[in-house]
Amino acid sequence: MKRQNFSRKREAIxxxxxxxxxxxxxxxxxxxxxxxxxxxxxxxxxxxxxxxKENGMVSSVGVVNGQERLxxxxxxxxxxxxxxxxxxxxxxxxxxxxxxxxxVEKIFGLEILYHELVFRGKCKNCLVRH
Ligand SMILES: [Zn+2]
Ligand SMILES: [Zn+2]
Numbered sequence: 001m002k003r004q005n006f007s008r009k010r011e012a013i014x015x016x017x018x019x020x021x022x023x024x025x026x027x028x029x030x031x032x033x034x035x036x037x038x039x040x041x042x043x044x045x046x047x048x049x050x051x052x053k054e055n056g057m058v059s060s061v062g063v064v065n066g067q068e069r070l071x072x073x074x075x076x077x078x079x080x081x082x083x084x085x086x087x088x089x090x091x092x093x094x095x096x097x098x099x100x101x102x103x104v105e106k107i108f109g110l111e112i113l114y115h116e117l118v119f120r121g122k123c124k125n126c127l128v129r130h
């Protein structure tokens with residue numbers, strides 16, 4: 001009985017992260033699920049997210065304004081982070097060709113699994129609002 005409840009929470013946490021492309025924080029996931037799981041703790045959310053990251057089911061975009069931003073889309077893609085409002089956007093276009101991985105491998109003698117690309121600046125909303 002207890003175990004079942006445990007895995008239901010686990011699933012709900014993963015679903016919440018994958019349900020949005022806003023790259024949520026653990027706190028956001030916690031607030032979203034709290035009404036359905038009154039005994040949910042922020043610690044449980046953090047622990048499950050850590051496991052999802054280990055298993056490659058969720059990736060981390062980085063820390064924005066002190067909070068880690070999560071991504072349910074684990075296919076490699078570029079991101080834009082707004083320095084003004086903290087919005088994290090997907091840039092659905094290939095900016096760096098795969099050849100760059102083998103180039104870096106050759107030059108530095110490393111094995112590259114993937115690369116991450118993050119642009120920073122001001123988003124459209126913030127540009128309008130000044
Ligand atoms: Zn912005
Ligand atoms: Zn993303």
